[in-house]
Amino acid sequence: MLNLLRIEWLKIKNYTAFKVLSIFFVIGVVLTNYIVYEVNKNIVGNSPGGLMLSSFNPYNFDNTWQSTSYATGFLLILPAMLIIILITNEYTFRTNRQNIIDGWSRNEFITVKLLLALIFAVVSTMIVFLTAFSFGLLSGTSLAWNGFSHVGFFFLKSLSYNVFAVLVSVLVKKTGFAIGVYFIYLGAENILSQILDFWSIKLKADHTADLGSLGDYLPMNASDGLLTFPDNPLKSFTKGVLPTDYTYIVLSFAIAYLLLFVWWSRAKYLKVDL
Amino acid sequence: MAILTVDNLKKDYGVIKALKGVSFSVPTGCVFGILGPNGSGKTTLLGIIMNVLKATSGTYKLFDEAATDAHRKKIGTLLETPNFYHYLSAVQNLKITAAIKGLGEEDIDNVLQTVDLLQRKHSPFSSYSLGMKQRLAIGAALLGNPDVLVFDEPTNGLDPVGIAEIRSLIKTLSSKGKTIIMASHLLDEVEKVCTHVAILKKGDLLAFGSVKEVFEQNDIVQVEATDRNALKSLLMQLNNYNSLEEINGIIEIGYNAGQANLTAINKFCFDNGIVLSHLQLKKSNFESKFLELTN
Structure with missing residues (x-):
């Protein structure tokens, strides 16, 4: 396993796109959270209700875990894009064939790509952890771990984005086309989820059924839906009163989709002509 | 011992039958030419043996055993095109090949010397000419001094001097007891370097045996x-x-x-x-x- 990763490292360590996207991601995380931090501070400082809100800062401990995870979630397309580029490159260069010809099994090839998706998710989560921790301290509050589960949700979302990128790459093979399909899918799922959410609110209003927000059961939205911005005490907006075990249901869906992506990528790679 | 045994191998691409039940075996120490016009199924055959294509039916053996990944590690193969990471240099690429085959890196300069690329070993693969790419692929196949080499159209893209060099390299390797399996559409090439031949046409095996037997001159x-x-x-x-x-x-x-x-x-x-x-x-x-x- 370590040997597979060592070889993968030989492939990517001198790749410019890898360095550039990694740096973009790290800068992006810090910058995004800093902007949210500053904007929020100004709103709280200048709004008439500022006094009432003064107790609410999204980057105080405990909120910082949730806020940072939520805000950083939007940048997860960067590692996903990197994964698409790295895998579709192998198809373009036909090195996916050469690796097998030279003696890797097909399983080793696809496993190391999935491992890469896992490692990118772990590293992204570590960056989120450090950012959340730093902003928490910056807010002048003392360390607390409530809401830390959101960092776990972030990890799940990151892993879903990355593994979905592996799947799209293996299915589509061409770099530009795969990136296009990835974004179009995310967009399409978002539109569909809005429609489903709207419908589920209607069902609830009619007292027909209360299913939470149905859009959250879609493959990529399941892990998205677990991450929300901390509730502002003045804002009464929530997605409706949800069933108590809603989080667990969505979490189970997210994990199930993740396993499906893993299974599908492997099954595809193991049986096709390369 | 047979290096490779192919038994009734078939491969369909939809309605197109690329291989229609091909059987033959490659004895140890020979230079085995797979000869056939373009589209006769040569690369398909080698692709199946190298596990990048899946046979529709039929079996094959390497070293008289059911083929495994470990067998491929012991065979140096150039299949169809030189496949390398474009943004990496020759040395960086060969380090990956060596690592996959479970070899050390000490042999890299030797093979680059053999294929005359030592001077350009730090240039990125993308800057290479077609002939240099082909020579690098042959160099990669030579890593670890394997006993069996598979070359698919080895002289593709080479200039006349390069072609002569590769042919003499194949003869040298053969004289050292290596088994070489070589696909070619060039009759002349097979005639000059091969001891055994299998002739493919549109997926059918037309003839197979020693060059002398197959091309007996009446x-x-x-x-x-x-x-x-x-x-x-x-x-x-x-x-x-x-x-x-x-x-x-x-x-x-x-x-x-x-x-x-x-x-x-x-x-x-x-x-x-x-x-x-x-x-x-x-x-x-x-x-x-x-x-x-x-x-």
């Missing part, structure tokens, strides 16, 4: 005289020929290789009152044999 004697009919009935009294036929107004007598005796034929005819106006020995050459096999 003798053909052409004769002519003013009275062709009298000549023909006279020639029928000759013995030990294989065939006697009239082709384009010339009578051709077929013999096994080395069996034709022009003096005897001439004397026989003259003694029986027929003076020949034309007498010539024609060998069926490699190329006509190949055309005969593939047409």
Whole structure:
């Protein structure tokens, strides 16, 4: 396993796109959270209700875990894009064939790509952890771990984005086309989820059924839906009163989709002509 | 021992049948040519053996065992195109090949020397010419000094000097006891370097064996005289020929290789009152044999 990763490292360590996207991601995380931090501070400082809100800062401990995870979630397309580029490159260069010809099994090839998706998710989560921790301290509050589960949700979302990128790459093979399909899918799922959410609110209003927000059961939205911005005490907006075990249901869906992506990528790679 | 045994291998791409049940075996130490025109199934066959394509049916063995990943690590292979990471240099690419094969990096400079790329070893692969890319692929196949080499169209994209170098490299490797399996559409190439040959056409195996057996050169004697009919009935009294036929107004007598005796034929005819106006020995050459096999 370590040997597979060592070889993968030989492939990517001198790749410019890898360095550039990694740096973009790290800068992006810090910058995004800093902007949210500053904007929020100004709103709280200048709004008439500022006094009432003064107790609410999204980057105080405990909120910082949730806020940072939520805000950083939007940048997860960067590692996903990197994964698409790295895998579709192998198809373009036909090195996916050469690796097998030279003696890797097909399983080793696809496993190391999935491992890469896992490692990118772990590293992204570590960056989120450090950012959340730093902003928490910056807010002048003392360390607390409530809401830390959101960092776990972030990890799940990151892993879903990355593994979905592996799947799209293996299915589509061409770099530009795969990136296009990835974004179009995310967009399409978002539109569909809005429609489903709207419908589920209607069902609830009619007292027909209360299913939470149905859009959250879609493959990529399941892990998205677990991450929300901390509730502002003045804002009464929530997605409706949800069933108590809603989080667990969505979490189970997210994990199930993740396993499906893993299974599908492997099954595809193991049986096709390369 | 057989290095490779292929048993009734079939491969369909939808309605197109790329391989229609091919069986043969490659003995140890030979230079085995897989010869056939473009689209005859050579690369498909090698792709299946290298596990990048899935056979529709049939089996194959490497080193007399069911093929495994470990077997491929012991074979140096160039299949179809040179496949490398474009943004990496020759050395960086070969480090990856070596690592996959479970080899150290000490052999890299040697093989780059062999294929004459040592000077350019730190240039990115994307800056290489077609011939340099091909030579790097051959270099990669040589890593770890494997006992078996598989070359698919090894002289593709090379200039005449490069072609001569690769052919002499193959001969050198063969003289060191290596087994080489080489696919080619160039008859000339197979004739010059191979000891054994399998001829493929549109997925069918037409012939397989030692080059000598497959391309056995029969003798053909052409004769002519003013009275062709009298000549023909006279020639029928000759013995030990294989065939006697009239082709384009010339009578051709077929013999096994080395069996034709022009003096005897001439004397026989003259003694029986027929003076020949034309007498010539024609060998069926490699190329006509190949055309005969593939047409």
